[in-house]
Structure formats: C-alpha cells, structure tokens
Amino acid sequence: MIQYSNGRITIFQSALFQTTSTVVHLDDFVLVVDPNWLPGEIREIKEHVAAVQGDKPCYLLFTHGDYDHIIGYKAFPGAKTIGSAGLAHHPDKERKLELIRDFDATYYVTRDDPVAFPELDIVIGEDGQQVTIGSTALTFYLAPGHTEDGLFAVIDAEGVMIAGDYLSDFELPFIYHSAKAYEETINKAKRILRDHPVRLLIPGHGRYADDRAEMDRRVHVALDHLMRLKEAVFDGDEEALGQLKLEHGFLSETTMECHKENVRIMRKELLGGAVRQEGQTLNYAIRPISDQDIPFLWDMLYESLYVPEGGKPFGREILQDPAIAKYAEHWGRPGDIGWIAVTDDGQPIGTITARLFDESNRGYGYIGPDVPELGMAISQSYRGKGIGTALMKALFDELRKQGISRVSLSVDPNNEAAVKLYRRFGFTDVDAVDTSITMVADVERTAYSFGGAKGEEDIENR
Incomplete structure (x- = not known):
C-alpha cells in the first residue's frame, strides 16, 4: 500500500514488518529504495515506476543487505545500483538468498522475477560521499550497527533522509553487527538532521516523520534504549534487561530473539x-x-x-x-x-x-x-x-x-x-x-x- 505521496516521493509499505520501499521521482531520474516484499507489492512498485519514469534512468538504492531489503532487486532490469562497500563485499550473500528461498517455500510464494544478491554499479565507501545525477546531488553516510553494511542517503533538494533500519516510529534498536557502531550511527543521524534541511525522514520499517520534534524523539528513544541496555548489561541487572525486552513493539518470539541478540552483542563488546x-x-x-x-x-x-x-x-x-x-x-x-x-x-x-x-x-x-x-x-x-x-x-x-x-x-x-x-x-x-x-x-x-x-x-x- 502507499503510505505517503507528494507527487515526487512515494513511500510504499509492505504488509510484512511494515517494511518500506521508497520511489523518488525527480526531473533527472527515478530512484527506487529497497523494493520489497511480496510479489504483488513489488508489482505495484514496478507499475508506479513505469508510470513516472518515461525516458529517465532508474537507480536502485539498497540501504543494507538484509534479505527483505534486496528481495526485489531483479524486478528492475537495467537499473543502476547503489550501495555501501560493505554490501558489495558482503560475506554472506548466499545465506541471504537462502533466506529468501526459504521464505518463499514456507509460504508457497512464486515470484515474477528471479532472486539474486545485488551487484553494485556505484559503491559508497566513506561518509559524505556524493553522487550527482543530472542536477541533483545525493549525499551518503555509512551506517553500521544494525548490520555492518548499512547506509544513509540524503537528498537535500527534496529535504529527504532515507534511514534504512534506523529511527523507526515503533522499532527499537535491533543490533546484529555492533552496539558501539549502532550508537555512533544514531549520533551520526543526529548530526545529519542538524546539518541537512531534512523535512522527511523515511525509516526502513514503520511510518515516515515530517516533524522535526518527532525526528528528534526517535533519535532520543534509540540512544536512551542503548544507554539503558549498556547500563543493565554492565551491572548484570536482569530485572532491567527484562524490562527493556518488554519495551519492543509487537512483542513476539522474533522480538524476544532480537533482544537476546542485543544483550549478547552488548555483553561481548562491553565486558567480553x-x-x-x-x-x-x-x-x-x-x-x-x-x-x-x-x-x-x-x-x-x-x-x-x-x-x-x-x-x-x-x-x-x-x-x-x-x-x-x-x-x-x-x-x-x-x-x-x-x-x-x-x-x-x-x-x-x-x-x-x-x-x-x-x-x-x-x-x-x-x-x-x-x-x-x-x-x-x-x-x-x-x-x-x-x-x-x-x-x-x-x-x-x-x-x-x-x-x-x-x-x-x-x-x-x-x-x-x-x-x-x-x-x-x-x-x-x-x-x-x-x-x-x-x-x-x-x-x-x-x-x-x-x-x-x-x-x-x-x-x-x-
């Protein structure tokens, strides 16, 4: 379904995990971010792109290599691809594809396009790296922590920040790579919001934010959760850890496992x-x-x-x-x-x-x-x-x-x-x-x- 549209930016939201896919339609190009999940949802995104693209080039941006964010890669043949150096050199590419195949087999899903791990045309290797397409500049920032290969993208001309799996309205930090890097990335996001004219923040899961106070709240919530997680791990406070677990949105076996992984990584980095x-x-x-x-x-x-x-x-x-x-x-x-x-x-x-x-x-x-x-x-x-x-x-x-x-x-x-x-x-x-x-x-x-x-x-x- 379409969560948001202003004629130039359209945010699609999947029925699964409230995963977002964004299409930015500008005078010089069309940018598609993390096309996902179900075949009908990807088909809807493709139809929208076909309706607005004309003879403009299409670019695919992958915020990271989690399988739900790369699942629609092959639906846009001929598109130029953008991602981080961490994505280009991802150590578990085949494992990500296995997860897609397993999901499809479990739920009897048949797709219009084959699945493959993205091969990148434009590789982002440092903070502040810019890619200019026509008259529009895109600024990128590395965003490790959730995963090692995370990437932020900012389009100043549109006032847009694409945040990947950070700064959701309901999803607390899920740490699969590094707690320390996650905290540094949230602080980096805080600086980006300060230094760029961001009017629209788009997370990888959940609702967009078009209010600066709401953007700042999400930064605070993430940093506060990480700080309290760090303190609870350092103090061995099992009661506090139990409370942190209950704060996750949509409590389920999945969020319990994510919290457990947060604790494991924090313990390893802080004390282990x-x-x-x-x-x-x-x-x-x-x-x-x-x-x-x-x-x-x-x-x-x-x-x-x-x-x-x-x-x-x-x-x-x-x-x-x-x-x-x-x-x-x-x-x-x-x-x-x-x-x-x-x-x-x-x-x-x-x-x-x-x-x-x-x-x-x-x-x-x-x-x-x-x-x-x-x-x-x-x-x-x-x-x-x-x-x-x-x-x-x-x-x-x-x-x-x-x-x-x-x-x-x-x-x-x-x-x-x-x-x-x-x-x-x-x-x-x-x-x-x-x-x-x-x-x-x-x-x-x-x-x-x-x-x-x-x-x-x-x-x-x-």
Whole structure:
C-alpha cells in the first residue's frame, strides 16, 4: 500500500514488518529504495515506476543487505545500483538468498522475477560521499550497527533522509553487527538532521516523520534504549534487561530473539572476549557477581588454593576454615567488589573479587581497613587464555571508578606464574609471612596495558 505521496516521493509499505520501499521521482531520474516484499507489492512498485519514469534512468538504492531489503532487486532490469562497500563485499550473500528461498517455500510464494544478491554499479565507501545525477546531488553516510553494511542517503533538494533500519516510529534498536557502531550511527543521524534541511525522514520499517520534534524523539528513544541496555548489561541487572525486552513493539518470539541478540552483542563488546576451546571459538562476557553466582564463587575460592605440582590437593572441607571462608561468606556486604566470566551458554569460568577486612578479621594479604584484598581464580580448562587479564581489567576499572587507591593480595612465592603476572600488573612485594607474599598495587598509577598480558598464564593466587 502507499503510505505517503507528494507527487515526487512515494513511500510504499509492505504488509510484512511494515517494511518500506521508497520511489523518488525527480526531473533527472527515478530512484527506487529497497523494493520489497511480496510479489504483488513489488508489482505495484514496478507499475508506479513505469508510470513516472518515461525516458529517465532508474537507480536502485539498497540501504543494507538484509534479505527483505534486496528481495526485489531483479524486478528492475537495467537499473543502476547503489550501495555501501560493505554490501558489495558482503560475506554472506548466499545465506541471504537462502533466506529468501526459504521464505518463499514456507509460504508457497512464486515470484515474477528471479532472486539474486545485488551487484553494485556505484559503491559508497566513506561518509559524505556524493553522487550527482543530472542536477541533483545525493549525499551518503555509512551506517553500521544494525548490520555492518548499512547506509544513509540524503537528498537535500527534496529535504529527504532515507534511514534504512534506523529511527523507526515503533522499532527499537535491533543490533546484529555492533552496539558501539549502532550508537555512533544514531549520533551520526543526529548530526545529519542538524546539518541537512531534512523535512522527511523515511525509516526502513514503520511510518515516515515530517516533524522535526518527532525526528528528534526517535533519535532520543534509540540512544536512551542503548544507554539503558549498556547500563543493565554492565551491572548484570536482569530485572532491567527484562524490562527493556518488554519495551519492543509487537512483542513476539522474533522480538524476544532480537533482544537476546542485543544483550549478547552488548555483553561481548562491553565486558567480553573470546577464547579457543577444543578447536572452537568460545565467546564469554564479564559481569558483576550476583547472588546466583555465589555457589560458583565458593568453587573458585577452592580453586584459588595453591597446591605445588605433585602435592596433595586440599579437601573441600578446608572451605569451612574461617581463615578461608572469610573470602566468600556473606558475599554482597558493603564494599564487596566482584566480577565473573561467563560463556555465551551461561557457564561460569572464572571470578575476581576485592574485599575489605579489618584488624579483628585480617585476610592473608591484609594491609589496612581501606585497602581491599584481591582474589582471583579461573577454571582449570580455561587458564592461559587471557580471561584473567580481562577480569583484572574489569576490577581495576571499578576500583578506579570507586576512588580506591590501593589493592593488595597474598600469593605463594612458589606460584611463580602468579607472581610474575601480578608484577606485570604493577603489584610489588611489601611483606612475607610464612608461605605467602603480600603484594600491593597503586590503582591510579598502574598504567599497565591490559592487552599486553594476553597469552600469559591465568593463575590461582593463594
């Protein structure tokens, strides 16, 4: 159906996902944006183009390579094509075509034209790149985040901004590429709206906006959702994440999966990393320790007890020793700081903690009541993969944030790998008692490059 028309710009809206396809009919050319979805809908767009084109050239603009946006490519033979360099070099072209074929087979759809991935005549590789057709200039901006190959287009002469899968009136951010890039792209859109005379904003899904206050609202909504998503992921706030999930329009299994992917990507970029495990790449995230993690915290306390090679392991009953138990019991009291590394499938693989003690309840690495004592352990099969470094970085960032100037620890001098790694983090020896060295690091002064420790052995420190 036609959602909007002013004689020069016509916005078609599909019955599926409110996906839009725009036809810009100017004196010098006709521009068709993302022709989609169903055969009858594409046929309607073709008929409109045929009615207005005359002898003018036709151009096809693809805002990105999601299959719903390229599905009508072959309906316009002879048209010149425009898209981003990311689209031209898309790594999963065949997969996108498989999705089209699967959709058509599932719903018994037969098409008038074959399906193919767009081959581009004009490739956009940088922000601000202009293409002039006749007397009309089109300005393009790269728009990664939703996908890696996203593209904005602005036609100043018509006051039009074509936004692809951003700035919908109902669709919150769907992140398939990068949360960081998505935020940067929304801020870029904010600058475009400031610097260009945009009077008509056309998203890839949903209603157009022809009111500047509404355009600004959409920018704010997207940035606000991303900010709250970032905070909830960083804080490990499952309640807040659940609320964010419910804010998506048209709640369904699809939006639930999209939210889940948003969280996964945000966790990976904000807190996570990846390791090789049994020939596979395993992604993990680092988040604050919560109540549900306390049983694993006790497991890691046990793992942290150093046993020399060939020595007899401690029995689990050692965790009942008050001198050991004090590092985990009643976890969550004021001043406790802790982070946990968790794989994508929810398996915990390591922890790091910092806890304050006092003169009446000294830890092995006690320095003073205002100096927290650090403890760290990684599950045995995940050691030596840089996870300890990532945990240490998270802890030091939080110590700095809280204004804590020093942190201490206790380590067995025979645990040479641990001693070496802690010294790389800026820890220095300040005392030796029985079979342990007390070490201290100045949090603010530690200028250690955390990336430099990748490949070092992850260790247990007591």
